[in-house]
Amino acid sequence: MKFNTGLLFPLSSKACQTRFDLVFGRLMPSLVFTPARRRVPRVPSPDVWVYWEGGKHRDVSRVRDLSAAGLFVETRFRQAEGDLLELHLLVQEGRIRLEAQVRHITAGEGFGLKLNSVATGDLSQFDALLSRVRSAAPNPILG
Numbered sequence: 001m002k003f004n005t006g007l008l009f010p011l012s013s014k015a016c017q018t019r020f021d022l023v024f025g026r027l028m029p030s031l032v033f034t035p036a037r038r039r040v041p042r043v044p045s046p047d048v049w050v051y052w053e054g055g056k057h058r059d060v061s062r063v064r065d066l067s068a069a070g071l072f073v074e075t076r077f078r079q080a081e082g083d084l085l086e087l088h089l090l091v092q093e094g095r096i097r098l099e100a101q102v103r104h105i106t107a108g109e110g111f112g113l114k115l116n117s118v119a120t121g122d123l124s125q126f127d128a129l130l131s132r133v134r135s136a137a138p139n140p141i142l143g
Helices: 013-024 120-136
Strands: 002-004 009-011 049-054 057-066 070-074 084-091 094-106 110-118
Touching (some): 057 120, 070 094, 084 120
Antiparallel strands (some): 002 009, 049 084, 057 070, 070 110, 084 094, 094 110
16 A cells, blocks of 8 residues: 555545546646655765674675664675664764664665664764765765
């Protein structure tokens, strides 16, 4: 079932198209809104690296994109969805320790992580990192 975030009711093929035609005239396909997969847009992070460990693997990997809610780690290692990982971001802002959960895997590229927690003493560095990455990014990644 798809949801139209602007109208807040389920979209079904014929019923909604007929109703939209009667109320608004012809709707262009670009006007039908579906929610983005991410609640918080990620931004490209070309100079961010992470040491991560979890399960039977540990590695130093490049972070493709980053947000306050998650990140994508480029690695050849596979983790299972749901695995918990300990992360240590290697950045100019200083030490940033995180705990994250594997949410999706892209074979041959890496995996997407949902952040569960940031070490209390590292919150200010994490905030500074997000500010720096956002200010350098041309466009956020929504999908």
